Amino acid sequence: MSAPERIPPRSVTSADLLPRALAEGELTVRGRIRDASNAALFCTVAHDGGELSCVYKPVAGERPLWDFPDGTLAQREVAAYEVSRATGWGLVPPTVLREGPYGEGMCQLWIEASAGAELLALVDAEEPAAGWKAIGFADVGEGKTALLVHADDERLRRLAVLDAVINNADRKGGHLLPTDDGRLYGIDHGVTFNTENKLRTLLWGWAGEPLTPEAVEVLQGLGEGLAAGGALAAALSPLITAAEVEATRARVDDLLASGKHPEPSGEWPAIPWPPV
Known part of the structure; x- marks a missing residue:
């Protein structure tokens, strides 16, 4: 696949309902994120007449690791979001587990980072x-x-x-x-x-x-x-x-x-x- 095209997200719903939009919307693959160590696909999700940009990481594209059980990375990404949400700090983008074109995987809201920030x-x-x-x-x-x-x-x-x-x-x-x-x-x-x-x-x-x-x-x-x-x-x-x-x-x-x-x-x- 070619490098992903950056598609500005259109308003889908309120922030509180973003996980629902990610979980239930129509997922369309737009490109592959090539520098990721596991399969990571740039996608859009259509829901309630709007569209969100997101990342979809299918379990089938995960590389085996010696110290983690196979096929569990997507679930861990969602678990990290659940802990982040419980803190109230909002440090992890909305993330859900869902079916996609290449099977079950995690789907996370795409975040466009500031170019000039120095951390x-x-x-x-x-x-x-x-x-x-x-x-x-x-x-x-x-x-x-x-x-x-x-x-x-x-x-x-x-x-x-x-x-x-x-x-x-x-x-x-x-x-x-x-x-x-x-x-x-x-x-x-x-x-x-x-x-x-x-x-x-x-x-x-x-x-x-x-x-x-x-x-x-x-x-x-x-x-x-x-x-x-x-x-x-x-x-x-x-x-x-x-x-x-x-x-x-x-x-x-x-x-x-x-x-x-x-x-x-x-x-x-x-x-x-x-x-x-």
Whole structure:
């Protein structure tokens, strides 16, 4: 397929009903997203006389992974959206599981990122400048290193908390989508919710720092939702295993007990490769 044509979405319905439009609308494949590691198709969904741009990732196009069960990445993407929705932060675009031209897969609202936003940088310095947080030093060739930094941005800080909850093993720079209206979205959540600690992220700038009062309140709400009979536990149970739901609840409990952003464990590479 050719590179996807960017089709501006026309209004379909209110934001609260976007998941329904994605799940029930007529899905048409427009092109393939070639730089994706698994099959990812740029599509439109027609619903109630309008049209949305979206991404469709069929389960049949998923590459097997040694540390995740086959055919589960689409469900994990939807589970990440359910947790994001429960936080109230709206960090993951509306995402549903549905049938499509190539079988069951996840369907996610297309987000057009701002071209000029700068959230990551490589700097020739030992310490980050004001407004930036250090990630670590990166090899830039010829025996030289540069400091990799990310913006000291409350939107990223919220995303760092979400990633810790869902145990995101692949938070790369290319998965950060700031928009012209000031919002920030995270995408590509297929390798999440493992029962083992696999957190790999570029958002280590707050490692070991106290959680914000807002984050503590959100985590308390997640803990209630993940308790037996809770609404979030019910939403996740068709998507991930019971052990994975319990591990998610345990991670929330651990974050609340420590009161701090997690730090690299040393048992697993802390930064994904490639980082962008």
